Amino acid sequence: MKIGVTALGSGSRGNAFVIQCEEGSLLVDAGFSRRDLLNRMSAAGVDPKLLKVLLVTHEHEDHVRGMRLFCRDYSLPACMTGRTADYLRRRETLAEKVIEFTAGAVFEAAGFNVLPFHVQHDAVEPVGFVFNRGGFRIGLATDLGAIDLLARTRLADCDMLILESNYDQEMLYRSDRQLYLKRRIMGRNGHLDNRAALEALDDLVSPRTQVIFLVHISSQCNSYQLVRELAQAKLQELGRTDIRLEIVEQAEPVETVWM
Numbered sequence: 001m002k003i004g005v006t007a008l009g010s011g012s013r014g015n016a017f018v019i020q021c022e023e024g025s026l027l028v029d030a031g032f033s034r035r036d037l038l039n040r041m042s043a044a045g046v047d048p049k050l051l052k053v054l055l056v057t058h059e060h061e062d063h064v065r066g067m068r069l070f071c072r073d074y075s076l077p078a079c080m081t082g083r084t085a086d087y088l089r090r091r092e093t094l095a096e097k098v099i100e101f102t103a104g105a106v107f108e109a110a111g112f113n114v115l116p117f118h119v120q121h122d123a124v125e126p127v128g129f130v131f132n133r134g135g136f137r138i139g140l141a142t143d144l145g146a147i148d149l150l151a152r153t154r155l156a157d158c159d160m161l162i163l164e165s166n167y168d169q170e171m172l173y174r175s176d177r178q179l180y181l182k183r184r185i186m187g188r189n190g191h192l193d194n195r196a197a198l199e200a201l202d203d204l205v206s207p208r209t210q211v212i213f214l215v216h217i218s219s220q221c222n223s224y225q226l227v228r229e230l231a232q233a234k235l236q237e238l239g240r241t242d243i244r245l246e247i248v249e250q251a252e253p254v255e256t257v258w259m
Contacts, residue, residue, distance in 0.1 A: 001134050004256040005160055008032070008040040010215035011250030014062050015142055016040070017162065020256075021133055023111030024052040027076070028129065028140060031062040034069040044253040048074055052110040054095070056080035057142060058123035059087050071095035079109065081116070083125040103127050117154045119144040122189040130154050136259065137208075138162070142216050145190040147200045157206040159259060165198070165214040165231070166191035167221040175221050191216070194227060198234040205235075211244045211257055224249055 001021070008016040014031035018041070025046070030037060041048050054076050057063055071078050078095035080088075081103060088094040101107055103116045103125070116127040121143045128141035128151060139158040141151055155161060172182055172193075185191050197214065205212075212235075214227055228247045235243055246254050 001136070002258060003133060003136055003138070004258045005138065005162070005211070005213070006041075006044050006046050006256040007162075007213055007215065007246065007248040007254040008037065008044065008046075009250055009253055010142065010248040011217060011219060012062055013219075013250055014065060015216065016066075017140070018044075018046050018051070018256075019110075019112065019131055019138060020046075020050065021111045025050045026110040026112065027051050027054045027070075029057055029063040029142070030054055030066040030070050031064065032066050034066045034073065037066050037070055040253045044255060046256070051076055053099075054078045055109065055114070055116075055129060056084060057128065057140075058121065058126035059084050060123055060143070063143075064088065064093065067095050068093055071097065079107075081125040081127060084123075087124045115154070117150055119151055120146050120148055120189050121191075122184065122187075128154065130158070139204075144192055145186075145188045147192070147196065152200065152203055155200075156204050157208060158204070159208055160211040160213070160257070161204060161209060162213040162215055163197055163200070163204075164192045164216040165194050165222070165227050166216050167193050167218045168223075168226060169193050169195065171223075172218075172221040177221075185221075191218075194222065194230055198230055201234055201238065205238055205240060205243070209240070209243055210259060211246065213246045213248055213254070213257075215248045217247070217249070219250060 077097040
């Protein structure tokens with residue numbers, strides 16, 4: 001069995017991930033334009049014709065920008081919660097083929113058992129995902145203001161973990177963003193800061209954890225180098241310098257990590 005994760009890019013201007021196995025591939029979010037998605041897949045060696053389905057975490061533009069055209073051109077169904085589908089349908093931005101799921105209910109997609117779970121974010125009905133195949137487990141949560149008990153339970157003990165580390169508190173405080181936006185970002189339904197993300201690793205990392213992707217890193221209120229240094233220090237503290245660490249940037253995809 002061979003399982004791969006490709007981060008096509010992550011940040012406030014677009015998010016997309018490909019998870020693949022020998023049965024096919026699935027796309028999590030399509031936050032880049034159709035053309036940009038294809039360019040990033042080409043650069044990362046991902047064949048879009050092997051995609052079976054698109055999974056949508058929530059309705060924000062940086063997660064669904066390319067959904068409609070990409071799904072149309074590759075005849076993909078878009079899977080999302082019912083409330084997310086209703087919202088996008090009212091906005092007339094929904095893909096032609098839609099499959100609705102319920103958070104907490106497992107379904108199958110592209111050879112994986114998929115478990116969506118509620119997360120705390122200022123969207124209609126945002127979710128994270130856990131992907132299981134043959135005892136292999138991948139956890140993903142890209143936008144969440146806090147790691148509550150449910151998220152902590154779902155994301156713990158994964159072979160691969162994809163987790164937001166959005167902002168540095170001091171950099172956000174010093175930024176020229178308006179006060180209401182700072183409060184939104186820092187709220188329990190906003191985004192996860194570096195400190196909270198790394199403190200969560202105390203509970204999330206287990207002996208089976210092999211790879212961690214840190215994602216949705218702010219280009220204005222964080223830095224890739226800072227996130228890398230803080231994460232490396234945390235893994236050293238946990239005695240887990242053997243874990244592969246990927247800091248996912250906005251501009252370029254990360255080559256596929258195979259397990």
